[in-house]
Amino acid sequence: MASRHVFSALMPVWLYAAWFIALTATLGALFIGEVLGQTPCVLCWYQRIAMFPLAWILGVACLTNDLRIVRYALPLALAGGAIALWHSLLYAGIVKEAIVPCQQSGPSCTDSAMLTVADLPIPYLSLISFVAIAILLVIFHFHNKSPKVTT
Known part of the structure; x- marks a missing residue:
């Protein structure tokens, strides 16, 4: 019973953690592209198309408590x-x-410039971010269901 109350108290934390990851990934991608001048490849662009809206909608969900x-x-x-x-x-x-x-004219995905935090390449960091967000959302979903009251 006590563990149920702990999860109830942590409910917003799961959503805020997912938002923090999406926001960090979005700001990191913008920093790499705009400040460091590294041109993203097509696959990186597709990942950005999924990540950038996540930062916005997860933030709005946190502010509005959208379950x-x-x-x-x-x-x-x-x-x-x-x-x-x-x-x-x-x-x-x-x-x-x-x-x-x-290709010859585009960025190289095997270049050392792909290495970032802890010498992890950008595709791995992106994968870790998406998986972490998905796991946090699933935890949020299943722990958000209120127990059925029987009378």
């Missing part, structure tokens, strides 16, 4: 995660296909 956020945020997180997984597999060389955006 239905999972319905529209989880599909974005899963879509972005799928693209990030594909990008990570290409980066790791597990999938033997040329990365389309990494």
Whole structure:
């Protein structure tokens, strides 16, 4: 019974944590692109298309205490995660296909400039972010259901 009260007290924390991750990833992507001048590849752009709206809608959900956020945020997180997984597999060389955006005129996804925090490449950081957001949203969803009262 006590653990149920702990989860109830932490309800907003799950959503705020997901928002913090999305906001950090969005600001990080903007910093890498705009301040450091690193041109994002096509797969990075697709991941941005999923992550940037997450920062906004998760923030609005935190401010308005929207309990239905999972319905529209989880599909974005899963879509972005799928693209990030594909990008990570290409980066790791597990999938033997040329990365389309990494041509002579575009950015190289195997360049050392792809390494960021703790020497993790950008595709891995993106994958970790999307997976963490999805997990936090699922936790938020399942712990948000109120127990049924029987009379």
